[in-house]
Amino acid sequence: MSTATSPADVRRTSTVTIMLLAGVYIIDYIDRVAIAVALPFLGVDLGLDKTQQGLAVSAFAIAYMLAQLPGGVLADRFGSRPLLIISLLAWSVFTAATGLVEGLVSLIIVRALFGVAQALFPGASFKALAERTTPAARNRSAGFMLSANAVGAGIGPLVMAPLIVWVGWRHGFWIIALGGAILGVLMWRFLPSPLRREVSNDAATPESEVSSWQLVVRNSVVWRYALLFCCFNMLTYGMITWVPSYLYEVRGLSLVAAGVSSAVPLLVTAVSTILGGWLMSRYFDGRAKLFIVPVLLIASIILVLMLRTSSTTTFTILQACAMGCSGLALMGIIGMPLRALPRECIGSGMGIVNTGGQVAGVLAPVIMGWLAQDFGYTVAFGFLAATTAAAAMVALLTPSSLNIGPRPIPVSETDIKSSH
Numbered sequence: 279m280s281t282a283t284s285p286a287d288v289r290r291t292s293t294v295t296i297m298l299l300a301g302v303y304i305i306d307y308i309d310r311v312a313i314a315v316a317l318p319f320l321g322v323d324l325g326l327d328k329t330q331q332g333l334a335v336s337a338f339a340i341a342y343m344l345a346q347l348p349g350g351v352l353a354d355r356f357g358s359r360p361l362l363i364i365s366l367l368a369w370s371v372f373t374a375a376t377g378l379v380e381g382l383v384s385l386i387i388v389r390a391l392f393g394v395a396q397a398l399f400p401g402a403s404f405k406a407l408a409e410r411t412t413p414a415a416r417n418r419s420a421g422f423m424l425s426a427n428a429v430g431a432g433i434g435p436l437v438m439a440p441l442i443v444w445v446g447w448r449h450g451f452w453i454i455a456l457g458g459a460i461l462g463v464l465m466w467r468f469l470p471s472p473l474r475r476e477v478s479n480d481a482a483t484p485e486s487e488v489s490s491w492q493l494v495v496r497n498s499v500v501w502r503y504a505l506l507f508c509c510f511n512m513l514t515y516g517m518i519t520w521v522p523s524y525l526y527e528v529r530g531l532s533l534v535a536a537g538v539s540s541a542v543p544l545l546v547t548a549v550s551t552i553l554g555g556w557l558m559s560r561y562f563d564g565r566a567k568l569f570i571v572p573v574l575l576i577a578s579i580i581l582v583l584m585l586r587t588s589s590t591t592t593f594t595i596l597q598a599c600a601m602g603c604s605g606l607a608l609m610g611i612i613g614m615p616l617r618a619l620p621r622e623c624i625g626s627g628m629g630i631v632n633t634g635g636q637v638a639g640v641l642a643p644v645i646m647g648w649l650a651q652d653f654g655y656t657v658a659f660g661f662l663a664a665t666t667a668a669a670a671m672v673a674l675l676t677p678s679s680l681n682i683g684p685r686p687i688p689v690s691e692t693d694i695k696s697s698h
Contacts, residue, residue, distance in 0.1 A: 284345035286475060290470070296411070301464075302399070302403070302693065304430035305425045306396060307426075308431075308457070308472035309434075309454055311432055312333070312376075315518075316438065316524070318526055319446075324379070327652060329647050332645075333382075333644055334638070335387045336344075336641075337393070341553070342393035347495075347628045349361065349398040349625075350629025351629065353627040354623055354624075358403070359406070359469055367462040368395035368398075369392055369396045370397075372389075374455035375392075403624065404616060406469070409474055420555075420612065429544075429545065431514075431518050435522060440537075443666065446665045480656055487588070494627045495626075500615065503614075504632075507634040510604065513549075513637075514604065516658075516659075517544075520646050522536050531590065543598035545577050547604060548601070551608050552606030553605075555609040566610045567674060567676075570607045570673045574667070574673065575603075575667060581660075581662055583596055585659040585663070600666075615628065646661060
């Protein structure tokens, strides 16, 4: 039941919700990137070549992608709380199960189930955020929440690499699974009730206009944002999957050193995600494309320079700059549909947008694995430069508002501004 009414209650509800969701996103990405750190050892133990390793990573991404929309619909139907808790506990079980696999088939099955479990979370998290924050704070809150992705991806190698050295990759998966189980209990115990609609100041929308997820599925602009997120996300998935192996196999770094070098760009991305939300609200109110397009084009140029350098240090610096640019652009890409979608169908809508992003998770690992194996890592990283440039072009052609039902729902840059 919604109980928060006073400003202090609203602030407490929002703060606790954001901190819990950010914590879960950190665990989410630690569990997700652990496989990338373990790949060189897992591949040797199970006898897998690079293409098969990429396929194992893509098995997660395929399941994760296909379950995005159903996960969002379930969040709209049953509420965010049960989906959040079920997702977190289930993916922790399958994280632990990764340490039990004996071959390619069992690895693919476990990673696919892991993907389904994690796919229940994003739509539910956006719905929980919408239910427990005011529109004025929503974009700032989403920026903080999403920055936790990069924090988790950055911390992941720092956690998993030493565990592999100390106890082996199998035991490493069992240990990190405990973190998710603990956080699941905390989510069940401390997640606040949603704000009342009149307190959150969300516009009431007639039930017949937005309650059906079909209205979101039929909206072409939502799918345009999904395409944009797909092109944009190639960079992140490509980097977190193959940079540790590249630094270990080609640059000759130790596993721990490769983990540290992989973590730095991701931690830079976490900071730049928050900075990007502030820049969008302060200087690009109503002009998101003027910010997103140049930033993505700069990122693609940096990637070309990165793949041409012979210095490991320069490689890491340029990777951090490219991924920092992607962090700057993230809130311009995600923030507009997040604010524009009505509260009643935000799970379904963001499920579609995130489905597009996870298509990249299916394609990038296996394409880059194939390119690295047959043509070398230079060509593989060149693929990321091309897809980042493509994201800039899609952003240039993507409308800045949604029209769901009989009334347009504009993307309110005022909300971004008032949230800071």
